[in-house]
Amino acid sequence: xxxxxxxxxxxxxxxxxxxxxxxxxxxxxxxxxxxxxxxxxxxxxxxxxxxxxxxxxxxxxxxxxxxxxxxxxxxxxxxxxxxxxxxxxxxxxxxxxxxxxxxxxxxxxxxxxxxxxxxxxxxxxxxxxxxxxxxxxxxxxxxxxxxxxxxxxxxxxxxxxxxxxxxxxxxxxxxxxxxxxxxxxxxxxxxxxxxxxxxxxxxxxxxxxxxxxxxxxxxxxxxxxxxxxxxxxxxxxxxxxxxxxxxxxxxxxxxxxxxxxxxxxxxxx
Numbered sequence: 001x002x003x004x005x006x007x008x009x010x011x012x013x014x015x016x017x018x019x020x021x022x023x024x025x026x027x028x029x030x031x032x033x034x035x036x037x038x039x040x041x042x043x044x045x046x047x048x049x050x051x052x053x054x055x056x057x058x059x060x061x062x063x064x065x066x067x068x069x070x071x072x073x074x075x076x077x078x079x080x081x082x083x084x085x086x087x088x089x090x091x092x093x094x095x096x097x098x099x100x101x102x103x104x105x106x107x108x109x110x111x112x113x114x115x116x117x118x119x120x121x122x123x124x125x126x127x128x129x130x131x132x133x134x135x136x137x138x139x140x141x142x143x144x145x146x147x148x149x150x151x152x153x154x155x156x157x158x159x160x161x162x163x164x165x166x167x168x169x170x171x172x173x174x175x176x177x178x179x180x181x182x183x184x185x186x187x188x189x190x191x192x193x194x195x196x197x198x199x200x201x202x203x204x205x206x207x208x209x210x211x212x213x214x215x216x217x218x219x220x221x222x223x224x225x226x227x228x229x230x231x232x233x234x235x236x237x238x239x240x241x242x243x244x245x246x247x248x249x250x251x252x253x254x255x256x257x258x259x260x261x262x263x264x265x266x267x268x269x
Contacts, residue, residue: 011216018218025225026065033041033066033102035234040099042146046108049153050191052182054214054221056176058153058236059106075106088112088130089137097146106217109134113198115180118190123204131201138207148207151224151232152195153214157188171241 013021038042045062047055063071074095083091089109099105112130116122122130142148155163164185167177185189203209210227214220 013216013218018222022061024227025222025229026061028229029062029066029225031236032229032232032234033070034237034239035104036070036232037100038237041102041232042097043102044097044141044146044148045102045104046110046148046150047104047106047153048108048110048114048151049212049214050155050160051178051181052160052167052244053153053155054217055106055153057217058151058212058214058221058224059104063104070100070104071104073104073106088126092139094204110198110202113182113202114191114194118187118194119180119183131197133208134202135204138202138204142206147232149228150207150209152199152209153220154211154213155214159215160185160188164256206214209257 035041047059048084049055063073070094074092076091076095079091092105092109095103095105109130112122112127113134117127139149163175164181167173167181199209212220212224212227
């Protein structure tokens with residue numbers, strides 16, 4: 001292990017502190033959720049970055065304590081033959097939020113600026129037109145009243161390598177190894193140049209990019225959630241006091257005895 005890696009490991013958050021801070025931020029996200037529903041807000045959050053940058057874990061930290069009916073995650077597969085003939089953003093627009101919804105894109109229309117461009121799934125003219133028109137389309141989205149937040153997760157060469165190696169050897173992570181992972185590893189600098197072109201063309205006043213350093217996954221998740229809470233102003237929505245009603249005894253019977261003879265899951269633990 002290099003000296004830089006040892007210093008980095010020493011700075012990593014302790015699990016107990018991470019869980020404590022994460023719980024606090026997730027509690028605030030629940031309040032934000034109430035505010036989004038109360039005000040009928042519409043928001044889109046985009047997560048982009050190299051393969052292995054930690055997008056999935058960051059999105060899980062964001063969504064695990066809120067309602068999937070409010071915070072909805074969209075991770076589209078490769079386009080079908082029919083979708084390939086549509087206007088490029090068309091299949092993404094079908095998932096845009098209605099009032100009281102936050103849509104999280106795990107990969108988005110920025111596929112064209114990244115993997116499609118680097119791996120040759122689009123030509124140079126399609127890439128040029130995307131970078132030219134994307135800011136105009138995003139201004140239309142923002143002018144329509146949708147909050148648009150874009151995160152780019154920036155992972156170092158060494159950490160990406162370590163994460164890919166873990167995906168190859170760890171049976172709990174092998175499912176994460178996509179057909180694009182290994183080829184993308186060989187095209188590090190191509191992805192860097194594509195990132196630079198994307199940021200230059202689409203980092204605008206109305207839809208800026210926020211770069212999130214993600215070598216330390218736990219810190220990245222906390223930093224992302226904290227910054228998101230600053231980007232969407234919200235207030236605590238008053239809640240009515242709730243009292244749990246007593247169980248009615250009307251029609252009472254031995255409901256556990258009625259299960260006798262049924263198939264139960266073996267209690268092995």
